[in-house]
Amino acid sequence: MGKVLMKGNEAIGEAAIRAGCLNYFAYPITPQSEVAEYLARRLPEEGGVFLQGESEVAVSYMIFGAAACGERVFTTSSSPGISLMSEGISYITAAQCPAVFVNIMRGGPGLGGILPSQADYNQSVKGGGHGDYKLLVLAPASVQEAVQMMMEAFALAEKYRNPVMILGDGLIGQMMEPVEFPEALKVKPTNKDQWATNGMDTRKSKQRNLVKTLYLDPEELNSHNLKLKAKYEQMEREEVRHEAYNVDGDFELLIVSYGTMSRVCCTAIDNLKAEGLEVGMIRPQTLFPFPKAAIYNAAAKPSCRVVLCVEMCMGQMIEDVERSVSGQRPVHWYGKCGGEVPTPEEVMEEVKKRRG
Amino acid sequence: MGKTFQKPEALSDTITHYCPGCTHGVAHRLVAEVIDELGIRRRTVGIAPVGCAVLMYNYFTFDFQEAAHGRAPAMATGIKRVRPDLVVFTYQGDGDLASIGMSEIVHAANRGEKFTVIFINNAVYGMTGGQMAPTTLPDQRTTTSPFGRKISDTGMPVKMSELLAALQTPAYITRQTLLSPKYINRAKKAIKQAFSYQIENKCFSFVELVSTCPTNWGMTPLNAIKWAEEKMLSYFPLGVFKTPEEKERSTNL
Numbered sequence: 013m014g015k016v017l018m019k020g021n022e023a024i025g026e027a028a029i030r031a032g033c034l035n036y037f038a039y040p041i042t043p044q045s046e047v048a049e050y051l052a053r054r055l056p057e058e059g060g061v062f063l064q065g066e067s068e069v070a071v072s073y074m075i076f077g078a079a080a081c082g083e084r085v086f087t088t089s090s091s092p093g094i095s096l097m098s099e100g101i102s103y104i105t106a107a108q109c110p111a112v113f114v115n116i117m118r119g120g121p122g123l124g125g126i127l128p129s130q131a132d133y134n135q136s137v138k139g140g141g142h143g144d145y146k147l148l149v150l151a152p153a154s155v156q157e158a159v160q161m162m163m164e165a166f167a168l169a170e171k172y173r174n175p176v177m178i179l180g181d182g183l184i185g186q187m188m189e190p191v192e193f194p195e196a197l198k199v200k201p202t203n204k205d206q207w208a209t210n211g212m213d214t215r216k217s218k219q220r221n222l223v224k225t226l227y228l229d230p231e232e233l234n235s236h237n238l239k240l241k242a243k244y245e246q247m248e249r250e251e252v253r254h255e256a257y258n259v260d261g262d263f264e265l266l267i268v269s270y271g272t273m274s275r276v277c278c279t280a281i282d283n284l285k286a287e288g289l290e291v292g293m294i295r296p297q298t299l300f301p302f303p304k305a306a307i308y309n310a311a312a313k314p315s316c317r318v319v320l321c322v323e324m325c326m327g328q329m330i331e332d333v334e335r336s337v338s339g340q341r342p343v344h345w346y347g348k349c350g351g352e353v354p355t356p357e358e359v360m361e362e363v364k365k366r367r368g
Numbered sequence: 369m370g371k372t373f374q375k376p377e378a379l380s381d382t383i384t385h386y387c388p389g390c391t392h393g394v395a396h397r398l399v400a401e402v403i404d405e406l407g408i409r410r411r412t413v414g415i416a417p418v419g420c421a422v423l424m425y426n427y428f429t430f431d432f433q434e435a436a437h438g439r440a441p442a443m444a445t446g447i448k449r450v451r452p453d454l455v456v457f458t459y460q461g462d463g464d465l466a467s468i469g470m471s472e473i474v475h476a477a478n479r480g481e482k483f484t485v486i487f488i489n490n491a492v493y494g495m496t497g498g499q500m501a502p503t504t505l506p507d508q509r510t511t512t513s514p515f516g517r518k519i520s521d522t523g524m525p526v527k528m529s530e531l532l533a534a535l536q537t538p539a540y541i542t543r544q545t546l547l548s549p550k551y552i553n554r555a556k557k558a559i560k561q562a563f564s565y566q567i568e569n570k571c572f573s574f575v576e577l578v579s580t581c582p583t584n585w586g587m588t589p590l591n592a593i594k595w596a597e598e599k600m601l602s603y604f605p606l607g608v609f610k611t612p613e614e615k616e617r618s619t620n621l
Contacts, residue, residue: 034451037449061449061450063449065445065472065475066471066472066475067469069439069442069472070439070445070472070475071442071444072442073435073436073442073443073446073472074442074443074445074446074449075446076433076439076442076443076446077433077442077443077444077445077447078446078447078449078450078451079446080433080443080446080447081431081450081454082450082598083432083450083451085450094475099436100436100439102435107434174433186476206599209413209432209433209447210431210433210451210454211410211411211413211431211451211454212409212410212411212430212431212451213410213411213413220428220429220430220431220432220435221431222425222431222432222434223432223433223434224416224432224433224434225423225434226422226423259477270590277397289388291405313493324616360558
């Protein structure tokens with residue numbers, strides 16, 4: 013199949029179907045409601061399950077129930093909705109069930125706005141819900157990349173028995189770009205009989221399965237959390253992804269940026285190159301696990317004097333950038349947090365100011 | 369001579385953690401007997417609530433999920449939608465179902481989700497230590513209504529069966545109790561009817577069981593039964609509030 017022109021939200025819905033996930037529960041919220049609208053028509057064609065829940069809280073538990081009986085399942089929402097789902101997400105990570113959550117971010121806090129934002133970095137990467145847990149967080153910078161990450165997310169969720177989050181800003185959901193759905197990314201069914209509550213007859217088992225999150229014995233809870241920690245450490249070894257831009261030669265300043273914002277930075281870097289100023293960029297594609305080593309190595313280049321973290325929020329990823337740079341270079345923040353995407357000219361001006 | 373009485377296969381050999389005089393044990397046994405009689409144990413998934421019954425999966429021998437507080441009906445929805453061949457039930461107390469989980473239960477009932485709810489109404493939060501519930505009776509003392517529940521402050525107790533029966537979607541809604549053998553026999557019939565409707569893919573089914581909590585009521589088990597019969601059954605009348613057949617008749621009018 014060739015390329016088709018699709019809106020990001022619809023492409024995300026189609027990508028899930030192409031990956032082999034036919035179960036979707038959701039609650040409408042701008043700017044991602046087109047996913048539900050698309051799937052309300054599309055899933056019945058495939059014999060799949062579409063249900064609009066009564067709230068994001070309920071949806072997160074519909075996801076939990078379905079995932080816990082071993083079925084592939086996903087939902088999509090936007091920032092305030094993800095806040096409500098965060099309770100369920102905490103339980104799903106604790107119960108070690110695979111599921112995919114898509115957050116098409118809008119501005120906050122509170123109702124904030126409906127324009128693109130990256131203000132849920134901390135919520136996605138550092139927790140959001142209660143307890144010690146991590147999500148594997150993938151951050152697409154184009155509609156095509158959103159499709160690929162969506163298709164890969166199910167395999168990753170099942171590999172780790174942990175929810176995966178696709179974190180896109182509102183532009184990723186709203187813009188139209190040509191996309192294709194690689195057949196190779198179709199996810200094969202995996203056997204979940206070891207743990208799923210799919211009915212004893214289904215798995216011809218003498219043992220019942222139990223999906224729970226309560227561990228009243230402190231030693232048992234401690235070892236349960238250590239087991240989860242080991243999975244997050246494995247993600248840090250095996251799943252880190254980033255893209256490097258203009259870092260092969262010498263550069264004076266290193267930008268760290270992700271999602272739509274990183275595409276604006278690419279244009280700024282090209283324009284600055286034409287003016288004779290070399291700027292490199294590391295674009296995290298996974299926000300957890302974070303590409304610490306790539307950022308450390310790029311910042312450590314003798315030519316690099318300063319690091320600039322560009323994000324569409326008040327500066328959340330900058331803490332992880334600072335940790336990665338480990339004090340070798342000064343780290344500055346630039347961004348906007350009202351829903352506007354900074355222009356290439358604005359990024360260029362900031363770069364010139366920061367290079368000193 | 370063969371055995372005339374034995375433990376249901378659906379029940380395990382675990383020693384109870386429930387207090388003396390608590391009716392959870394009776395309710396558990398009735399559910400287990402019905403599951404045995406219907407031959408559905410190997411395709412049943414139970415959903416445990418938050419409350420005294422959070423560990424109820426220890427007493428059963430089939431698949432179980434453990435919910436967050438109030439969310440069991442949403443989890444049951446998730447399971448039934450993706451695996452309609454499984455038999456699913458939630459087991460929830462009054463704090464779980466009528467307070468924090470009010471939204472989930474009402475919407476699951478209104479969608480006509482094909483699972484069964486066992487609702488234990490003992491007019492108090494048990495596990496957290498006897499706080500006021502939405503079903504706590506007027507003037508009833510609890511740890512958070514130490515001078516008795518004041519209606520002017522907190523409204524009247526919620527009648528869940530009547531509330532759910534008011535929805536227009538066909539359903540089986542009944543209130544029973546576990547206070548004596550004659551009631552227990554009727555409760556078992558209701559539970560069996562509820563599971564049967566589910567198996568026939570007919571409707572949402574809901575069995576409220578008026579129960580006792582001697583520990584948090586501060587009564588002996590016998591006095592608790594007496595108090596429940598006098599005070600609770602007059603406010604929470606027993607009966608069948610709705611059947612799918614009745615609904616069919618009324619919509620045909």
